[in-house]
Amino acid sequence: MMIHEYLRTLISFVFVLGVLVTFHELGHYLAARWRGVHVEVFSLGFGPALFKWRDKSGTEWRICPIPLGGYVRPHGFDDPEDATEEQKAAWIPGRTFHDKSVWSRAIVILAGPVFNFILAFVLFVLLFATAGQPHVRNEVASVLPGSAAQNAALKKGDVILRIGTHDIAGVEDAQATVAQTPGQKTTLLVQRNGQSLEVPLTIGSTQDSRGGPARGLLGVVFAVEPGKALPLPQAVSAGAKATWNTVVQTLNGVWQIFSGQHTARDLGGPLKIAQLSGQVAQYGFASLLSFMALLSVNLGLINLFPVPLLDGGRLVFYAIEAIRGRPVSKRVQEVSFQTGFALLAGLFLFSTFNDLSSFGLFRWVATLAG
Numbered sequence: 001m002m003i004h005e006y007l008r009t010l011i012s013f014v015f016v017l018g019v020l021v022t023f024h025e026l027g028h029y030l031a032a033r034w035r036g037v038h039v040e041v042f043s044l045g046f047g048p049a050l051f052k053w054r055d056k057s058g059t060e061w062r063i064c065p066i067p068l069g070g071y072v073r074p075h076g077f078d079d080p081e082d083a084t085e086e087q088k089a090a091w092i093p094g095r096t097f098h099d100k101s102v103w104s105r106a107i108v109i110l111a112g113p114v115f116n117f118i119l120a121f122v123l124f125v126l127l128f129a130t131a132g133q134p135h136v137r138n139e140v141a142s143v144l145p146g147s148a149a150q151n152a153a154l155k156k157g158d159v160i161l162r163i164g165t166h167d168i169a170g171v172e173d174a175q176a177t178v179a180q181t182p183g184q185k186t187t188l189l190v191q192r193n194g195q196s197l198e199v200p201l202t203i204g205s206t207q208d209s210r211g212g213p214a215r216g217l218l219g220v221v222f223a224v225e226p227g228k229a230l231p232l233p234q235a236v237s238a239g240a241k242a243t244w245n246t247v248v249q250t251l252n253g254v255w256q257i258f259s260g261q262h263t264a265r266d267l268g269g270p271l272k273i274a275q276l277s278g279q280v281a282q283y284g285f286a287s288l289l290s291f292m293a294l295l296s297v298n299l300g301l302i303n304l305f306p307v308p309l310l311d312g313g314r315l316v317f318y319a320i321e322a323i324r325g326r327p328v329s330k331r332v333q334e335v336s337f338q339t340g341f342a343l344l345a346g347l348f349l350f351s352t353f354n355d356l357s358s359f360g361l362f363r364w365v366a367t368l369a370g
Helices: 002-034 085-090 102-130 171-179 232-258 270-281 285-304 311-324 330-358 361-369
Strands: 039-046 051-054 060-063 066-074 135-143 159-163 185-192 195-202 204-206 215-217 220-225
Touching: 002 039, 002 066, 002 102, 002 285, 102 232, 102 285, 102 311, 135 159, 135 171, 159 171, 171 215, 232 285, 285 311, 311 330
Parallel strands: 039 060
Antiparallel strands: 039 066, 051 060, 135 220, 159 185, 185 195, 204 215
């Protein structure tokens, strides 16, 4: 059984990341072809190529063994100052990346993240048109033993209308309100059997075992209405709304980390993604599609962050070039890329450390050492 779970996790992780990376790089590839730039290499994964072939346009397609990303190499991507005479001699006139206008270069770079948003939208539409859009109601489906809700005598079927003086707009609103007020004494206005009832409540509190601020906890499971397949026009509208809401929620989550509302220990890395891929896959393909849509939005947003080495960092350089009328100095670019590499490497190591900590590896090692 354990081997089966590991295999499901591995297959799900490779599938999820493979689709997300393929669409991201496909955006760069198609935009480059549109702007007249020859593409030398389209690689899925890193490392030595397991399989490779060359198409009629001269692009070499590669499938590599390390499924943690991929890349597209446009022709003449290197700065002319860094190119050797041999490389310059091999350039195809009018087909190099560096010869294109700053507008065309920006389009090629921006297309990757844009395709991630498009993929998320398509996945949401497909999900809503086939499995429907489940709806979570602010109605109590069950009460957890020993929780704040049980102490307040909440019952199955209660509809939460107000917490303190705050009218509840929905489940997310209720969860956010509770999370921000751990240990607070307040009142709940609920609807029970058609009547409004006000009950006293002391919001529970939970502390992350890895540190970080306490979070309020109510201790209820909310009712979920199964979704029904939507007509295509409604699925398109719902898909666009879901994509936008995911963007807003992701940015809000990033802001909460920077503002101290959440600890940076909440950041997950590739191991966490692999674990979640396997867990979500066991609930069916529809759940996996939803998870992929969420990750695709995250990948698109992360790549737009103004960090050198990411697409957003290059777009900042192109914006400065468009304003000044000349590229950013070579020295500034080099220092920026070195700094960006250090930041990304540090983030990767930190998130991987968080993953291993959450899996209990270090506690296990400490137990062995003791």
